[in-house]
Amino acid sequence: MISNYRYTLITIISRDIIRQGKIVYFLFISVLISAVFVVIITHNTRLLIIQREQLFIARIALDVEWRNLLLEENVLGDHIRIEQIAIKKLHMQYIDPCKENILIK
Template sequence: MISNERHSLAGIIGQDILRHGKLPLLLLIGALVSAVLVVTTAHKTRLLTAQREQLLLERDALDIEWRNLILEENALGDHSRVERIATEKLHMGHVDPAQENIVVKQ
């Protein structure tokens, strides 16, 4: 009995894989999914590493600015500087308690 049916090559391969090659097909799909997940994870890791580096640089800049502000605060709060400004700009001077006449209001 000769059959004149024509079968496509893709159909024959698909039937053969489904009939005899289920395990290799599942392993191939698993390997492809795993490869995509590895690439995605590596990409996200690189992005997070770059973001971490940027945040570390920003932290260092803020730390330097904070230290400069502490130095500036110490310089501005220096007693000799305050005394000099009070004497020169505000014409203030030291008061001698022995010569002070205090008027107390009651």
């Protein structure tokens, strides 16, 4: 008699693996493990690429800020500006050469 029992795919595969031997089982497990590692490594690679891009964007922003600070330093350290601040705010003035006293040791 023919039985009407239906086998599931998992039972068919497991029976086949048991019948064929341990080498096929070992190779199957090896393929699954290597596939999992490929997925993990690909995911980590993508995360590192994203982090590299974020660091590159931060580097560009810091470079722009550094250039702006250099410009600001040049403007604030200009001799003419310092002289104007000294004359206006501190009421400093140039010494007349006639009123100048020179000390000699």
